[in-house]
Amino acid sequence: MTAQILDGKATAAAIKSDLTVRVAALKDRGITPGLGTLLVGDDPGSRWYVNGKHRDCAEVGIGSIQRELPDTATQEEIEDVVRELNANPECTGYIVQLPLPKGIDTNRVLELMDPAKDADGLHPMSLGRLVLNETGPLPCTPQGVVQLLRAHGVEIAGAHVVVVGRGVTIGRSIPLLLTRKSENATVTQCHTGTRDLSAHLRQADIIVAAAGVQHLIKPEDVKPGAAVLDVGVSRDENGKIVGDVHPGVREVAAWVAPNPGGVGPMTRAQLLVNVVEAAERAAAEAADAATAG
Numbered sequence: 001m002t003a004q005i006l007d008g009k010a011t012a013a014a015i016k017s018d019l020t021v022r023v024a025a026l027k028d029r030g031i032t033p034g035l036g037t038l039l040v041g042d043d044p045g046s047r048w049y050v051n052g053k054h055r056d057c058a059e060v061g062i063g064s065i066q067r068e069l070p071d072t073a074t075q076e077e078i079e080d081v082v083r084e085l086n087a088n089p090e091c092t093g094y095i096v097q098l099p100l101p102k103g104i105d106t107n108r109v110l111e112l113m114d115p116a117k118d119a120d121g122l123h124p125m126s127l128g129r130l131v132l133n134e135t136g137p138l139p140c141t142p143q144g145v146v147q148l149l150r151a152h153g154v155e156i157a158g159a160h161v162v163v164v165g166r167g168v169t170i171g172r173s174i175p176l177l178l179t180r181k182s183e184n185a186t187v188t189q190c191h192t193g194t195r196d197l198s199a200h201l202r203q204a205d206i207i208v209a210a211a212g213v214q215h216l217i218k219p220e221d222v223k224p225g226a227a228v229l230d231v232g233v234s235r236d237e238n239g240k241i242v243g244d245v246h247p248g249v250r251e252v253a254a255w256v257a258p259n260p261g262g263v264g265p266m267t268r269a270q271l272l273v274n275v276v277e278a279a280e281r282a283a284a285e286a287a288d289a290a291t292a293g
């Protein structure tokens with residue numbers, strides 16, 4: 001039997017259709033959510049992602065604010081754009097596309113962002129709130145993984161999840177999300193220093209592969225019936241995307257999130273969720289202030 005597909009495209013489309021209704025409701029109250037992006041440099045992949053985000057915004061009725069700088073931009077020039085987006089009332093949420101050029105202090109840029117406008121969930125304040133179980137924007141790819149599993153009825157509560165990777169945008173925060181009471185998974189985090197990765201993988205009910213190592217997850221390392229999510233992105237000599245999961249895994253697993261077509265579209269959908277929720281929070285705070293005053 002071949003695995004069923006965790007269909008990120010279809011799930012993202014359903015999320016977007018729900019958001020379209022919520023955006024219309026905000027507009028009725030005089031609020032138009034707007035997503036800002038700052039792209040530094042002209043990497044074609046990064047440009048492609050950023051353009052995709054603005055296409056998504058147009059689909060659900062969110063406004064777009066696009067800012068670009070050349071790859072020779074200085075720390076100060078980047079920070080000036082961040083300050084401008086912080087102050088810009090049309091921009092209710094924004095992202096600084098990563099990675100930034102060599103020599104730029106990325107954490108300083110992220111810390112300068114208004115946390116109320118953090119659409120990526122990667123601001124230190126947002127990550128701190130996640131640790132503290134407070135509400136706030138969630139990191140897009142990790143939350144995309146959770147929503148993709150939920151949408152397909154894959155049991156998370158009590159499951160043993162093995163995450164491979166410890167990058168800031170994905171690997172580090174997935175255990176924080178999945179071990180919340182609302183998810184109740186048990187999580188093992190593996191990385192390049194893990195001694196016997198295969199032994200850990202064979203225990204997993206759910207594998208989240210975010211290492212960026214081509215075909216790292218082999219069929220013989222997967223427990224029959226497991227769910228395997230491919231979040232790894234590398235490129236072959238022709239520039240085609242190659243994931244972390246060997247194609248043969250489809251013959252062993254019960255569920256597979258392919259790459260492309262799995263978690264990627266969910267990342268983009270969650271970005272829109274964060275923008276809409278930030279606008280909803282701001283609207284609720286404004287209404288509270290009005291009644292209090």
Ligand SMILES: Nc1nc(=O)c2c([nH]1)NC[C@@H]1CN(c3ccc(C(=O)N[C@@H](CCC(=O)O)C(=O)O)cc3)C=[N+]21
Nearest residue numbers: 049095096097098099120140260261262264265267268
């Ligand atoms: N501040 C910031 N936030 C990010 O969220 C961010 C970033 N920087 N830098 C780069 C990574 C990468 N990323 C992807 C988003 C969507 C797809 C996606 O939709 N992929 C499609 C198509 C893939 C293709 O064909 O190229 C798919 O998986 O089906 C992929 C990758 C967001 N990132």
